[in-house]
Amino acid sequence: MNSDASTELRHRTVEAPAGRLHLVEQGDGPLVLLVHGFPESWYSWRRQIPVLAAAGYRAVAIDVRGYGRSSKPEAPEAYRMLDLVEDNVAVVRALGEESAVVVGHDWGSNIASASALLHPEVFRAVGLLSVPYAPPGGPRPTGVFSQIGGPEQEFYVSYFQQAGRAEAEIEPDVRGWLAGFYAALSADTMPASGEPDPHFVSRAGGRLRDRFPTGVLPAWLSRDDLDFYAGEFERTGIIGALNRYRNMDRDWEDLAPHRGAPIKQPALFIGGAVDASTTWMADAIDAYSTTLPALTASHLLDGCGHWIQQERPDEVNRLLTDWLATLDAEALRRDRA
Template identity: 70%
Template sequence: MTAPAPVHRLVDVPGGGRVHLVEQGSGPLVLLVHGFPESWYSWRHQIPVLARAGYRAVAIDVRGYGRSSKPTAVEEYRMLAHVADNVAVVRALGERTATVVGHDWGSPIAAHSALLRPDVFTAVALLSVPYTPPGGPRPSETFARIGGDEEFYVEYFQRPGRAEAEIEPDVRGWLAGVYGALSGGAVQVGSGPFFIPRGERMSGRFPDGPPPAWLSEADLDVYAAEFERSGFAGPLNRYRNVDRDWADLAAWTGEPLRQPSLFVAGKDEASTGWLSAAIEAYPRTLPGLSGSHLLDDCGHWVQQERPEEFNALLLEWLERHVER
């Protein structure tokens, strides 16, 4: 099936903001939500494949990224705002329902979109970061304990301006480092980039060497250009809302996702280790799970590191669970 070329659009969302999206194809809507530090471009291998298969593929720039709105207040990046953005995108496209697919931070954004608005998001696919229902201990207290003598990266990102001062003087170099450090087969420096010696920088844990094989110089240029324009305050503000989300979502403590669901991660994905209990709880927390896959020789950037393998899994799952 031949699909028209991708189209870039801006759509209005609550609060006077706008979301930039890229869409291609027609059919059931599949909403693609990226993570940190990425953009709609992270789905470049999926958009045309979904369109050719008879779906309306839509990849957004999450608020704070790319050409989407960038509110200045930290609280404007709470989970409830991201869910509202996703609902507004579906409505602006003239659709009633969608399948939502999320990677990295996009995974909990997708999961909570499905949790809070099951009337809109009727199926959900999660990449790299397992679903963890709302509730449990206060996140900031947990993150402060995880690192021990070192500082866990979420704790490191908390103070506004701190991580920005590390990243923004050399955006391209920092991006190349973090993409490489979290790729499959990466040689870890010390305890890895998720744990930072106190008083030092995250980039000190990046391995030396060229960008990973899945990331061309042209791809890196695209990402660097987006962040050179947009900065990192908005993306990092997502991390600065973990306690606010914990309070906002208290009414959904322990709630499972009941829609048809899919989980895909790389075998070299770090979060499947420290969130192993979340995966073990899937029979209770994801009762609609119909596929859970760990891909060989793959790290964090699943849909970019293993696009053909992931696309096959996604299309097979969509065929089983999405009505045409």
């Protein structure tokens, strides 16, 4: 075990295009940058950081701009994908590193894949959790999402587009909203097979939370964990997190020059078999031979929902450390050749 692996987590902030980015790190060795999704924080990686550190890596989990202790730019357009990618590059540089393996979950998976696509000289490999890689291109996103659910329901991405609307639902009771949101996508608390996914659609004129499970927490989420997440959003507000959704059309325009582009670095995908992200995007997973030509492995964990590294930390940790070890072995082989 690396001698630093047993030390406490180290909190620090670094300068980045966002202004300031908060990160938590542990361990020494090759840098592994961990990027969370919505609505989470660096804390989502609490069960991975010490394991990666013990395996000989410098594990660094960030608060994405708009979250936690990181800066929260005011302009909605400050949350476009290009800016989030540059934040990741700035973190690598601020830590004195030349390159990193980037691993992301949920929106963090999209941020990680865009980082690898746009800066292959910095991000030598990419790990994607829950949300598969789909190359830029296709129809304009908000147009597609507006058609989901039909006239009587509204898809959550469309629901999030109007500034202030979701904020008014969430911020009066952040803790309760988060509890329902997490439960809606966890394998042990999501609706039974065949029932509507309550998180993803609201009834016409209604709220998302009206269809959340109530009165139950997923097994992976303790009351202390929920208190931590709620405290972060009660302090910072939810608007920075929601502004990520409000830039999807800007991302579509910004990334148009990379339409259909594969990611050529070594890649890993881990998804939950009962996660809607993997069922909706099954075609993206099927296309990995073309879109991720250097894919090392793709795993679907039976009986696992969306919050994969928290629902199944031991399996995810094993898959991550095994994959990272193969990267190190391949790098050593190249060095000796």
